């Protein structure tokens with residue numbers, strides 16, 4: 001099988017998608033470890049793209065390079081046509097552990113990105129309160145992180161990222177540490193956020209089902225040195241409502257298809 005082929009099982013790829021983020025010929029080596037090789041990928045504006053691939057294939061590395069937290073060995077990242085040289089206000093990283101301040105309330109934590117940017121207290125608390133509501137945490141403004149469940153802490157991290165109004169949200173396996181019910185609820189909420197916020201989401205996950213459920217575009221990465229093997233756009237069942245996606249025949253077919261292409265790497 002030609003692994004470099006771009007698959008379009010549901011709908012043709014737009015002729016010229018408007019990209020918020022482009023990675024061009026990115027390579028990254030850590031000493032002797034070649035993590036990424038010549039990886040080029042477009043991230044359409046206002047959509048959610050998942051990076052999916054076997055463990056250790058370089059998904060987090062790519063996300064950190066896009067965030068400007070890590071320099072590629074070669075290649076460039078562009079955000080809105082401008083080359084990335086470091087972290088910037090156009091991108092917000094939602095960390096796996098969310099990096100919340102344990103001594104600060106939910107409100108202050110959610111406002112923390114704005115505080116770092118010097119936004120006045122009243123304005124930042126207003127904006128933080130709006131996003132605390134948006135992520136379903138109304139009533140917890142004055143709680144502390146240790147009083148929250150893992151899923152709620154994740155929502156605080158997401159509220160913080162939304163409050164700074166970055167155009168690009170980078171999420172590294174945000175749902176890996178929560179129970180299945182919380183995870184499903186969060187996936188539904190994420191779908192609504194993508195629709196309502198018109199931001200570009202780049203999302204790392206290990207879960208094929210999760211990627212197909214939440215993504216407009218899935219980039220399947222091959223194991224080290226990682227390249228993109230396929231781009232899948234599971235758009236056919238999008239308008240059918242969050243409750244119907246998991247039993248949609250197209251959803252199930254795409255999950256099977258991705259599993260078929262990844263299984264050889266885990267056997």
Ligand SMILES: Nc1ncnc2c1ncn2[C@@H]1O[C@H](COP(=O)(O)OP(=O)(O)OP(=O)(O)O)[C@@H](O)[C@H]1O
Nearest residue numbers: 030033035054055056057058059060061062206224
């Ligand atoms: N700081 C580092 N120094 C040396 N090697 C590293 C470093 N960070 C990552 N690597 C290696 O680079 C490869 C890619 O790592 P990365 O964390 O990006 O993969 P991943 O796809 O996100 O993995 P996982 O799905 O398990 O989180 C791995 O082999 C990893 O061991």
